[in-house]
Amino acid sequence: MGIQGWTFLIVGLTFALYIGIAYLSRAGTTGDFYIAGGKVSPLANGMATAADWMSAASFISMAGLISFMGRDGSVYLMGWTGGYVLLALLLAPYLRKFGKFTVPDFVGDRYYSRTARLVAVVCAVFISFTYVAGQMRGVGIVFSRFLEVDITTGVIIGMIIVFFYAVLGGMKGITYTQVAQYCVLIFAYLVPAIFISILMTGNVIPQIGFGGTLADGSGEYLLDRLDGLSTEMGFDPYTDGSKSTIDVFFITAALMVGTAGLPHVIVRFFTVPKVKDARISAGYALLFIALLYTTAPAVAGFARANLLETVDNAPYAEVPEWFTSWEDTGLIEFNDIDGDGNINYTPDESTNELVIDPDIMVLANPEIAQLPNWVIGLVAAGGLAAALSTAAGLLLVISTAVARDLIRRTFVPDITQQRELLFARVAAGGAVIVAGYFGINPPGFVAQTVAFAFGLAAASFFPAILLGIFSNRMNKEGAISGMIAGIVFTAAYIIYFAFMFPELNNSENWLFGISPEGIGTLGMVINLVTALIISRFTKAPPLEIREMVERIRVPRDLEKDSETGEN
């Protein structure tokens, strides 16, 4: 069977599986729809969180980006995993004990304020929409590359699938499809990685092969060869960084804190039965994520070494077959400037003859390793699983924010559960359509908006929730002014450099040398400082709020304990 046949078969089978699961786990109540009835096992929640978290960007683009960034790629690796330590230790158990349905729920209740809730709703919806547009685009791209349908058709097929299980099943449907999607995506990621590791280093485990010697009999370490090839061709050594230390520090911190503040990740910890389940499921989630995140840099290194060896002053007529087949898709472009018939790949733009799309590092792996056709189909199914699972989690946040936080908690408090559920479904459907629209007509600034989403999550939610748990004295005045200060500062900085004056976007003009990707860290600090100062000069929160904080700090309420308390 050919590549097309295998791809249709495997993608078709996985889609049938998702729809089957969604049908079996339909939501009957708003509790089912928002938090899967709070009955998800910690292991299942760990897998669902991992699939929720790992998007089309993690699956398709990350390894490629790292292979072009070298050591600087660690900002993504550490930034997108280290946040789970913050989440597990500082947020998840307490939010689970709080026991409501959404992040704006917590912010609104803890800060006894409709304004705080509205600020949280706006942030949650904005962050989720910026993120989901990229996912739908990812679905379209996978379809168009592997199945030769156009991007629009691909996005519409993706919309129908997500519509089916997000609208029908809500959180319950999403959770169990995400478990299946995790299995598909991790299998699809590891199989080619393992084969390419064997091919290049003779080691079955990519994480070890990455630091091993080459299988070509030279006995040289892979990374040494990579450094050597890079310098020889005029690039920086692979294992050296070129970003400034302060920028790497701030970007990593912004991605970590942003991860811990993303509503679609936080809400997953509302779905487990107990506080201790929330803790352990964060551990499972990071374990499952780490499986991909420690493989990705290895794939990046293998792919880079392979690429450099293939093209290093090679005659164009002798390039391997995968090279020409990816040229057809436009992901590799060769332009023989000096007309000598050899490929000249250098960092100097005026003489460089080769342009490579980073995405190819994952997509072309099976062909480079000469794996059977079914593996290529598997990679397509894995990319779709990553994009669809993340899209569904984000859409749920949007629909919950509209139905629960806006309609029920803000405008129509006496709404019946059935009507609320209907509103949630309509909102989910509406969100799918809006996301699909942006997937088909992507705004030209998708890359910048992701920095935006993380920066805002870091500068708004993370400090507000953290202070809500760890500071008894934090009041609504402090929290609201902190969130607004953090958001305004971060948004202004990003808008200034990314949208208004992109020509000024370089390290000479940046504040303290911090790029827009890393500015969320400073936004978070501004939020914290503002909140702490303002709260000292305004009224302490009411007694029942301080009691609520005491309650969420312990996993189980002890009635007599509060009577002997001395506050």
Added chain:
Amino acid sequence: MKTKAQQYWRQNLIYLAILLAIWFVVSFGAGILFVDWLDQFRLGGFKLGFWFAQQGSIYVFVVLIFVYVYLMNRLDKKFDFDEV
């Protein structure tokens, strides 16, 4: 005399301080601030700083969460806060 809940919370904060200090040292310390210095040492084919930045820090993150789970479950039992 502190209440049970206050003692529990205090111990929790001590655990958090220790675990987050390790979290900071392996990522921001070994992976970013001291990465060039650590690169003079090697771990097989890896320069040590590079290994922390792209591999080691992530392994430590995973271990930290499981250690936290173990410590907190033990603490819950000790203070009788464990859920039925």
